[in-house]
Amino acid sequence: MDYVRPSSLKEAIGLLKGARGNAFVLAGGSDLLVRMKGGFVEPDLVVDIKAIKGLNEIALSASGTSVGAAVPCAALGETAALKQAWPGVVEAASLIGSRQIQGRCTIAGNLCNASPAADSVPALVAAGARAVIAGSEGTRTVAVEDIPTGPGRTSLAKGEIIEAIVLGNPLPRSADAYLRFIPRTEMDIAVVGVGVNLTLDSEGRVSSARVALGAVAPTVLLVHEAAKAIIGTKLDAGALEALASVCSAACRPIDDKRGTIEFRKKVAGVLAQRAARTAYERARAR
Amino acid sequence: MSGIAVSTTINGDEVEFLCQAEETLLDVLRDRLELTGAKEGCGTGDCGACSVIVDGRLVCSCLVLGAEAEGRRIETIEGMATGDTLHPLQAKFLEHAALQCGICTPGFLMAAKDLLSRIRDPTEEEIRFGLAGNLCRCTGYDKIVRAVQDAASVMRRA
């Protein structure tokens, strides 16, 4: 195995594109090194992107926030403006693993690892985040939900690197929230994760919403019917019940060591209600 | 097979070593530098026994490549005491019997140091969540939490 630490994106792309055998991007390493330890991957080349200028930065601008691909999740929680704008995204990023893991892991890595249970992904999808992808042909930007195509698989081509995850500015009277279910209180993988992002009209009714479910299908689900169930409502009991049943119905989970199909379906509905209520309260407070 | 030459700073000392690309920082600390205070409990970031601080951030050294240490500033348990004076956390862990077997202790001490550097006067809940990345199987955590509370109070007075 070779380890290289390029100082430019161009160099990194060239290395990945020209690599023979298994080449991997190393950002935080909290997934890659675990897979190496378990013998699940045997890289021939590891390209450490942390020395690339700009990739370690959170850039705030008039149009929103750009989180560099090498920024550790812990840094999101230390950025007050981001916490203020996207509390759901930040709480999701702050739930991954432990303090130790958060010091290393990145949201771009969480996305590219393409685990259906990734904590930050439902929150990013709900927030309408986009991924800036650099390749030899230039840069393209896609919705984050278009990156994972199945467990462990992404739509990235050979030689492509996610450069940053960008979040727009939240609309007025909008807020997001993320909740997950784990059997312990920390250090766990989501059995179900729910990200909700909604906007209220001046009357306090939900005017638009995005609801994303994690760990209940091969990829994170953006559930349009769930948004429909609460749009036009003030999240009354009936709307919440409809939300829960739509979310439960949308799940296509498996039975595994972390939970049963029945459990995941039911809890997806419960968490959707709770996350929606939190997002609603946050939006009302703005 | 050629090694990667790495220059880094460990506990304030400049250190140079050669390592293979797939070696973790934990492997390097333990097997090349004889700093065996960091322990491998799992090798997958789930137990925290290998916790060290890299450029001010608490990390599991089993999830960092040795080669990544280039140019970094690394703190390990071996550098926690000042000469023969124990850090207040070390002293309080002893006093409260916050260790039984002691294998998790170096990791807990590094995590507790990181916690108290961020939060001077943590609540019990903040301590519990701040240390949730470190597994202890002996103590039930009770005495660990009390030791950290006591050390925090001593450090605030200092």
Added chain:
Amino acid sequence: MTVATYSARDFKSVGTRPLRPDGVEKVTGRARYGADFNMPGQLVGRILRSPHAHARIRRIDTSRAEALRGVKAVITAADLPDLTGGDAGLHDVLDNCMARAEALYDGHAVAAVAAVDARTAREALKLIEVDYEVMPHVTDVDEAIKLESHVVRQPAPHSGVDPELDFSANLVKTTQYGHGDVEAGFKRADVIVEHTFKTEQTHQGYIEPHACVANFNSDGTGDLWVCTQGHFAYRHFCARLLGMQVSKLRVTSSEIGGGFGGKTHVWAEPVALALSRKAGRPVKLVMSREEVFRASGPTSATSIDVKIGATKDGIITAASATLRYTCGPYPGGWAEFGAQTAFACYNLENVRTVGYDVLVNRPKSAAYRAPSAPMAAFAVESAIDELAHRIGIDALDFRIRNAAREGTRSSYGPTYGPIGIGPTLEAVRNHPHMKAPLGKNQGRGMACGFWFNFGGQTCTDLNIGADGTVTLSVGTVDVGGSRASLSLVAAEELGIPYEQVKTVVADTATLGYNDTTEGSRGTFSSSMATIFAARNAINVLRERAAKTWNISIEEVIWEEGHARATGAGHGNLSLSLKEIAEAAPNTGGPVAGHSEIVADGAGVSFATHICDVEVDPETGATRVLRYTVIQDAGKAVHPTYVEGQFQGGAAQGIGWALNEEYVYGKDGRLQNAGFLDYRIPVCSDLPMIDTQILEIPNPNHPYGVRGVGETSIVPPLAAVANAVSNAVGVRLTHIPMSPPRILAALDAQKAG
């Protein structure tokens, strides 16, 4: 056997809380554990493990691995020839260390390599070709005992099994305990509760993986540095399996990073020695966490039927239990401990228990803290709660009414001396925890627990240095602070300050045989031997003083660390321990005391726990809000570490109750061989764990000490289960009570 007698005394050192002698090394990272030791020229050892739950090994081709540059030895079962001489139990140990004809579980060792570095060793494992014939397997205890089940080993080794029973050959051992006439007792009962309970397999979860450095010399001598609870037992097994003379193998116990029973058995150590023998170089072998889960010794999974009957006024008339315990692919006595302990807390006229040990294709079951007792207590204490509820009596009153006491004939045979079950229950009654209010979705549960405690072979050396300080050499591995306790005991007996004593754990070459630190025996038996060694040393000290003063030894007494002359005419003659030690070269040489005993009379131990939980009825998530442990310690030598044992056992039990379990796939492979998905409690999962130490002296120990290490894991499964059941109004019968199980139970209740 040595049975001592308790005599009341005013303690000066015992009962105080000094810093542990090995503390500074442990908080500075200097203490050396299993993987922290190296030898010159050492190789890296790695083990190839079966991916199949059950497979015949047709052929192993190691030639490609052997040809790899840097590989110094490759071994299979052929390199560990059978030297067991018909000892079936020892053969099982050998077979478990390295599969011979068949791989019997996912993770079973089939070959091993020693190479110059980890990378080469890893490569070499991939080059070993094993031709497996995959066979049917069974992992569930209830499936395995069925007549039509696939049989794990053919022919299955039987012991005490009734051939008339309709069970498969996987049932390898039957044990029965009890007295009276249970049928008649049940006829007298007004209310009978009968349930079947199930508990899943758990692991001790010590944070330090098994690790050793093995060195086999060409002259037949060897060294083994290893993390173990019993280096003498490891020496015995390794020497037997390698064909070495016991005294030629020196085993040094490293600092140990947790064991809880899991480091009482050999796993990879004989393999490391065999690798060293073949390679002619030292070999370091450290298990990965995945290997620890797949291939060390978790505890049994169980299925238990309990039936208890009582009169309307709350007197138990009969109790019975049938306990089925997995033992992995090798026979073990695990169900027997369950059958013995199940009803040990109660005074029963009619009681009967039957234990069935059942073979399955899982790793060999090993001891885990009060082995087998927590599962039995879960079943019995759940049924006790339910019975009290059905009769309409408070669960605490019901337990008090039926508690065993001095003179009770125990359910496993012996008649009790002074015991602590009654006092722990009375302490519960008076504890503020019982009066604390509960909120919505919250419930409180309690449960009792029992453990025997062991004694056994023990010896200690107590050597007095020229400056009057004392080195105490013990042979029981210190798993959680016993060096502090034993220093306190030596200081107490000698009448000197704790700081003047240094206790060390001696290796197998420098001290006589000691049984393993298990069965809560470490402090109990080594303190007894220490007291005797100190008394022997005191006799030498008195003799030296008498010689100095030219009087008879009978005229010299030992008090407060001084020899003093008694009787008229001797004035105030007095010599301190230090003064006698300084003069030793001229009065007869070094001063020491030794003791070799089989410690008998380990006092049985009882505990009662109280637990409050809150259950989220929408997700089945349980949060432990408050937890109290009340246990009899006999005499708490170092109360802080006694509290630590209480708290640690409770935390392990809470993890077992709520989340910990081995999950096997249909293919018989372990699905969760890591700390991410084998969920031991993290710091934020638990509240403070309150403790109350009761001291009902053990009549068979000079200071009244009882073992304290294990009993604390016995009640939590049931205490948590009773709390959860009270919170949600449904009886939970399957441990762990993971959120999906709780939610399913709630849904089933709603569905009627």
